[in-house]
Amino acid sequence: xxxxxxxxxxxxxxxxxAETSSHRLLLKSGMIRQVASGVYTYMPLAWRSLRxxxxxxxxxxxxxxxxxxxxxxxxxxxxxxxxxxxxxxxQTLFGLRDRRDRSxxxxxxxxxxxxxxxxxxxxxxxxxPQILYQIQTKFRDEPRPxxxxxxxxxxxxxxxxxxxxxxxxxxxxxxxxxxxxxxxYRRCGLNAVMAEADSGAIGGKDSHEFLLPAESGEDLxxxxxxxxxxxxxxxxxxxxxxxxxxxxxxLEEIHTPGMKTIEDLGVHLGIPxxxxxxxxxxxxxxEVVFVTIRGDLEVNEIKLTRLLGxxxxxxxxxxxxxxxxxxxxxxxxxxxEGIRSIADDSIRTGANFVVGANRPDxxxxxxxxxxxxxxxxxxxxxxxxxxxxxxxxxxxxQADRAIEVGHVFKLGTFYSESLEATYLDRDGAQKPIIMGCxxxxxxxxxxxxxxxxxxEKGIVFxxxxxxxxxxxxxxxxxxxxxxxxxxxxxxQLTGAGLETLFDDREESAGxxxxxxxxxxxxxxxxxxxxxxxxxxxxxxxxxxxEGRSVELDGVADAVRSLLEGTAG
RNA sequence: CGGGGUGUAGCGCAGCGGCAGCGCGCCUGGUUUGGGACCAGGAGGUCGGCGGUUCAAAUCCGCCCACCCCGACCA
Numbered sequence: 138x139x140x141x142x143x144x145x146x147x148x149x150x151x152x153x154x155a156e157t158s159s160h161r162l163l164l165k166s167g168m169i170r171q172v173a174s175g176v177y178t179y180m181p182l183a184w185r186s187l188r189x190x191x192x193x194x195x196x197x198x199x200x201x202x203x204x205x206x207x208x209x210x211x212x213x214x215x216x217x218x219x220x221x222x223x224x225x226x227x228q229t230l231f232g233l234r235d236r237r238d239r240s241x242x243x244x245x246x247x248x249x250x251x252x253x254x255x256x257x258x259x260x261x262x263x264x265x266p267q268i269l270y271q272i273q274t275k276f277r278d279e280p281r282p283x284x285x286x287x288x289x290x291x292x293x294x295x296x297x298x299x300x301x302x303x304x305x306x307x308x309x310x311x312x313x314x315x316x317x318x319x320x321x322y323r324r325c326g327l328n329a330v331m332a333e334a335d336s337g338a339i340g341g342k343d344s345h346e347f348l349l350p351a352e353s354g355e356d357l358x359x360x361x362x363x364x365x366x367x368x369x370x371x372x373x374x375x376x377x378x379x380x381x382x383x384x385x386x387x388l389e390e391i392h393t394p395g396m397k398t399i400e401d402l403g404v405h406l407g408i409p410x411x412x413x414x415x416x417x418x419x420x421x422x423x424e425v426v427f428v429t430i431r432g433d434l435e436v437n438e439i440k441l442t443r444l445l446g447x448x449x450x451x452x453x454x455x456x457x458x459x460x461x462x463x464x465x466x467x468x469x470x471x472x473x474e475g476i477r478s479i480a481d482d483s484i485r486t487g488a489n490f491v492v493g494a495n496r497p498d499x500x501x502x503x504x505x506x507x508x509x510x511x512x513x514x515x516x517x518x519x520x521x522x523x524x525x526x527x528x529x530x531x532x533x534x535q536a537d538r539a540i541e542v543g544h545v546f547k548l549g550t551f552y553s554e555s556l557e558a559t560y561l562d563r564d565g566a567q568k569p570i571i572m573g574c575x576x577x578x579x580x581x582x583x584x585x586x587x588x589x590x591x592x593e594k595g596i597v598f599x600x601x602x603x604x605x606x607x608x609x610x611x612x613x614x615x616x617x618x619x620x621x622x623x624x625x626x627x628x629q630l631t632g633a634g635l636e637t638l639f640d641d642r643e644e645s646a647g648x649x650x651x652x653x654x655x656x657x658x659x660x661x662x663x664x665x666x667x668x669x670x671x672x673x674x675x676x677x678x679x680x681x682x683e684g685r686s687v688e689l690d691g692v693a694d695a696v697r698s699l700l701e702g703t704a705g
Numbered sequence: 706c707g708g709g710g711u712g713u714a715g716c717g718c719a720g721c722g723g724c725a726g727c728g729c730g731c732c733u734g735g736u737u738u739g740g741g742a743c744c745a746g747g748a749g750g751u752c753g754g755c756g757g758u759u760c761a762a763a764u765c766c767g768c769c770c771a772c773c774c775c776g777a778c779c780a
Binding site: 146148149150151152153154155156171173174220222225226227228229245246248277279280281283288355451546551612613614615616644645646647648649650651652654663665666667668675 | 706711715716717718728729730737738739740741742771772773774775776777778779780
């Protein structure tokens, strides 16, 4: 493609609204343009890159035995009501009405429709297993779109669904998808980490996310420095730092005027956070629940929600706390009655904790479990933190922000039971089909790739997903020799099957070098009078600091060798 | 939904009661040409919208809308 005829321009100034690097670079390179909050036009450069990602995804999904189909984006609301997800999705679901006042939704995902489709086409164990996928536009009215393509309201997703007769079959389908996902990320040049993930309200036995470490990520990846344990912080387990063994001492009340936080106690009494127990009050579907956890730990609300089996969990309001007879800032579960009491298992790790005295401005020393504190339930409800020990191998855990670029999920029979998608087994018994689902956000993958591959000058595209492979820059377009040589090279490169963006614009050398760096195509070829005097041009990989001189007639071969090994 | 912020030319911004501005980009001509060149001339605006105050509103007041950031939320 000749840049003189290309559609789309790079920006000289930094886009004002962009904070994350991928958002900034996508805008500055002219790859995307915002239409509304969380809604973007993909310009030709971005679209080429996205199509390459899609192509890799298709190849790997097909190789895994999955079949591509295409489902609609417009669904009848009734279908979503039949599984209860119209309520569950809430306002995230985009809705509209047709001319006869029927309610439709813009599909955020396709479990319902695909299950309905399979129900009509699968009747026997002989029809199973099946894995179906599509690459299709999803609509989700996110409360807060952010970070350019990181979180948007309209986006393309590869969503796949597996259908099996039994759990073993589901495990095989799941493993096949996991392997396909690993291949996809590897081929895209990305080192995504497969991490244990929360399996959500529907349950199911396994769920994993593929996380790409990046500063602007919305998720926190907990991973082990010594083994391959990795989990989303929502779900991660850890061995909490132990305390030294102590003999229990008698309870002792202390005056603590104005001290309401663990920090206050530390500053004023010299008590380290792990030697305290803090009280947190939650409203679990409206019921106030008392939660006790060691002072150096944070409550993991996802774990707590699963433990309590509640639908909505939030911090209790001050009014609810007061109505329950609790003293915020000086509460403890000592002598607590009439309120469900949950404690993190960290209360077992030590003795002689400082806790609230259940009256204002007083705390108590030397509280011990189980002598003084008897919660109804003790479980792991703490956030794993960097520095905690790995639950598998005891090495220190690390924590890194990361972007979720894929999610795989063993669904079980929730949808097949709701929609009565059954099959007859060998014995003639009717059984619900066992499902899994598997998603990759295509645009988010592009954003994450840029997030992970850039420098102060611009994007450094992984070879396989770069919009073009070669940036061919002619430095002096008014010089007939230069243009002749550049034109010949353009034909040589494209003739050799190399995707080449030919910068034949009437711009200064500096502009072209800067745009080349900004766009981040893997190989840059520079044609200028200086090199031509010796019959050479300069080749340089975007991810290397040194270029090399190459004779004119060997450029295509030289470019190919620079791309080898990483080209998709 | 709570908190913070921003809306003025394609992009980045100044102006904050009295003629609509600057830089970049864009167009024309010329000179340049290996890391965002220079000179001259030019085009481009419902100042987010509606209403109010005023002789006079981009500017003051009110309401609304849009967008960004933090949080909540995110099967």
